[in-house]
Amino acid sequence: MSGVRRRGRPVVEVGAQVHFGGVRWQVVALSRQGFHLVDEGGADQVVLAGHLFADPGFAVLGAEPVQAVPQWGLFETAPVAAREKAMAWLRHVREVECGLPGGPDSGGVMRAEYDPQRWTLAERERAKAAELTALGFGRVSDRTVQKMRLAYRKQGLWGLVDHRSTRGRSGGGRQDERVVAAVREVLRGQRGRSKGTVKGLMPLVARLLDNRYKGAVTMPSRATFYRLVHEIAHPADHPATRVRTVPVTDDGRGFTPTVALRPGEQVQIDTTRLDVLARFDDGSVGRPELTIAVDVASRAILAGVLCPAGTQAVDAALLLAEMAVPHPARPAWPDVLRFTHSTVLPAERLLSLDERLRGAAARPVVVPETVVVDRGKVFLSKAFTGACEALGIGVQAAPPFAPTAKGIVERTFGSINTLFCQHLPGYTGSDVTRRGKDAAREACYSVAELQELLDEWVVHYHHRPHQGLRHPMLPKIALSPNQMWAALVAVAGYVPVPLTGNDYLELLPVRWQAITEHGIRLHHRTYDHDLLGPHRGQPSTVAGRGGKWEIHYNPHDVRQIWIRLPDGQLTEIPWIHRDHTHQPFNDRIWHYLRTITGQRAGQDAEQAEAALAEALDALMRRARAGQATAQEQHLLNRTTTVRTPPPRRSESPYQAPPPHPGATYAGEDSLDGLDQGQETQDLAQDETMDGPAASVSGYGLYDAEEEALKW
Structure with a gap:
């Protein structure tokens, strides 16, 4: 059987x-x-x-291979004539396989020459070849019929399409492959060097061809050469493209916003020279080096250490001590900068835990869980790593040549230069064109005096609203680092990542979108992943869609999409703000949030999308606490049926997202206990009903073990 x-x-x-x-x-x-x-x-x-x-x-065992799900998105891109011919082939292939043009159980009269009970499959293929030749399909052999039948069995209807009509443009067009290879080699050789013009590449390519082929290969004309470079050059390598407009690294990794869900979960540390001159102890004048630690979750500057030059490992270890203990307030500081007088920080509760906070400055105190550093010798030294090990802090080195891996601390340096340094005597500007004539003569502060000024300014900074910090209940109001730190004291649970399969993905709705340098934009949401690196700004190979790429999406769970890459497989691409969500949501919920939230004047698309993600998180929390309106609860109930098992750790390339920060809302003490209790109750109920959880394979979003190499 x-x-x-x-x-x-x-x-x-x-x-x-x-x-x-x-x-x-x-x-x-x-x-x-x-x-x-x-x-x-x-x-x-x-x-x-x-x-x-x-x-x-x-x-x-013994069953025929499962018929592939039709790839309707690709089939619609074929010309009309090719589609009609494929549909005609479909009836003939079905008749060869089962004897009926409409397929099994389709009804009708079976022709004697295609009766499976009387003739073998090879004999039926031979009869069909003779019939098609007589019908005007051209000279068709039984081998051709067998080839079409196997293609249909493997690829469905898409396998019956004449792919000569759907073949996209190749990178080099009709140019000599040796010329194309030479252009690619020269472009690779120019990486990391100053960019010139496309015209400047011509003698380099000509010299390479002459040395390699001794005049046997002719250079194309200038216009053809320009078109060839435009076709095959990556945006980061094209001489006519500004580097700052291509936010990708050398290996194609794209920029992904760094997300932390609780204070201290990730702290970024880096060193740079300030844009201000100071007087050193030897009487010389120069730009001091500043090493800071920035908490990703609250954007708080946990510590900052100035030194004349050449930051040492002991300076980095001092930075850890500055983060882990309360920073004392100076006697001359106003009371508003003291911890005990802060109206934002939970002073009464924390004073009962640490009496040292009574004389401390009004700034967060965090012991980091993980610090992200570059690959400098200072941060990889035994002194620094030993200090981190003693404090129970994990050290994670950022990928090489990936400045976006520490984007938050890099941007904080810019804030220090514009909000602090430019108001000091001896300010040098960001480059030599902005430097005054007497900047060195104006410098009057020593490094110690600058450290005192910086310490006081940092406390002011923590009271200043930050445009990148939003409370889930107040997404339109920018919070200060102190306010965000107070809101993120408690953390919440998470929902397992939904899974799916290839056949299900093929049946999802299809859209055709371009891959830009920021990723894929769909319904005011941005989807991005490192896998898109080689294809950013590049047209697809599918003819008939203007270079756009085939996208599949689930209308009931828009946290990710699937794109068909050149390997023919559908690959999952996550939403860049997916960690804000605790359960699937659909386009109806997204449209509802856009309607009630709106967009502030002067707010760009990225800020608006981040605000919507925070509003979505607040909506789901209200629904779990029973505080959602009837309309909101109705919208969320429409997505409760798409829950799927979590991915298997051993095979899934991603992990479930970490817990998302919680906050205390009006009318409740905390949602953390509610989230944790509900999650535990659901887990216990699942184990009672279904027994031990079975291992399953599927799609996820995160792989912590490979994070350092795939940011």
């Missing part, structure tokens, strides 16, 4: 032979969601249906 097909799909029933876990089994009994299996040696086991079907090597 193994291999029985019903409506084209194999079934698993009593007596069927299956391949599971690398072993051949026979199904001897069915019980609810379990299969009782026995192998050739007599060993038996009971396996849940979900665990059985999720096994990578699972197959029903």
